[in-house]
Amino acid sequence: MAQLIEKLRELLERPSHTSGMVAITALDDQSIERLMVLLCVTRDDELSCEEVFNCLDEYVDCLAAHSDLGDRQALVDHHLGFCADCRDELNALVSALQSAADDWPN
Numbered sequence: 001m002a003q004l005i006e007k008l009r010e011l012l013e014r015p016s017h018t019s020g021m022v023a024i025t026a027l028d029d030q031s032i033e034r035l036m037v038l039l040c041v042t043r044d045d046e047l048s049c050e051e052v053f054n055c056l057d058e059y060v061d062c063l064a065a066h067s068d069l070g071d072r073q074a075l076v077d078h079h080l081g082f083c084a085d086c087r088d089e090l091n092a093l094v095s096a097l098q099s100a101a102d103d104w105p106n
Helices: 002-012 029-041 049-054 056-065 071-082 084-103
Strands: 016-018 021-023
Touching: 029 071, 049 056, 049 071, 049 084, 056 084, 071 084
Parallel strands: none
Antiparallel strands: 016 021
């Protein structure tokens, strides 16, 4: 594992030439370990953030109805397990729906 971390650090600290500019990205050990974890949890049938975002409304409806999305349920759950951006989108949608329900007259 230590050798892999050193190799990743070596590769990621090399300058990359883009449009005549040099960009250097230095990663600390924590960032490299996070990258390695993400590489390990990646699946062949992984959903992209866009795919997850496009089905979040249906996902929330299923959560509220205590049902599931069928085949996509496990894929969405897996993605939400490691993608903070999509979890934030989900939480924002749930909060907005809860606020709207609270404001709706009984």
